[in-house]
Amino acid sequence: MNAGEDGITTTPPNGPKSPAQAWTTLMDGNRRFVEASASHPNQDAARRSSLVSTQEPFVMIFGCSDSRLAAEIIFDLGLGDAFVVRTAGHVIDNTALGSLEYGVEYLNVPLIVVLGHDNCGAVTATKGAVSTGNMPAGFIRDLVERITPSVLTSLRRDAGSTVGDMVEEHVKQTAARLVENSPIIANAVARQKTAVVGLTYRLNDGRADLVYSNGSLGV
Secondary structure, three states: OOOOOOOOOOOOOOOOOOOOHHHHHHHHHHHHHHHOOOOOOOOOHHHHHHHOOOOOOEEEEEEEEEOOOHHHOOOOOOOOEEEEEEHHOOOOOHHHHHHHHHHHHHHOEEEEEEEOOOHHHHHHHHHHHHHHHHOOOOHHHHHHHHHHHHHHHHHHHHOOHHHHHHHHHHHHHHHHHHHHOOOHHHHHHHHOHHHHHHHHOOOOOOHHHHOOOOEOOOO
16 A cells, blocks of 8 residues: 555555455454544545546445445445445345446456444344244335344354344355355355455444455465
């Protein structure tokens, strides 16, 4: 990384290319955020102009839509750094999967992150539906049905599972499904061009913890 005229750190065009480099850059950003020393990189006019006709994001983040989970902020990223896909409870559908495949196939993004968080409303709703048998109305029901396998797995492991335990299980299952369901992503992981990781984010301190990994991260 280089420092521009205004002193803000920027990622050059030849920024992170390998999964390991992308992972290090991502977690360095989260560390800065946790320590309240964010550098707010790649957010100046020069960076904006450089991205008019091209983009080279080094990470794809498939996260929950929760307003407290702003990916570019918690990883101290800037314009062009992250290709972000978000759904409530980071639920996979064909559109989300196609968006992630686009990032792998056309943008050569070396790192895919599935990002969950504690106190997730979608997982909490699913836990309630499983315990009471009462399903929510509308398309919220579809979200709950897609999260239910993760909740049930967590409960089978420990009947006293918390929402946090269920979120971690759901992150793991979601990350694994990306590789299982997408030949494009699976092939990129097999060739060590891309890695898939699962992270859980702590709302109280801003830290993102690794709970799943498939690929070469050098850790």
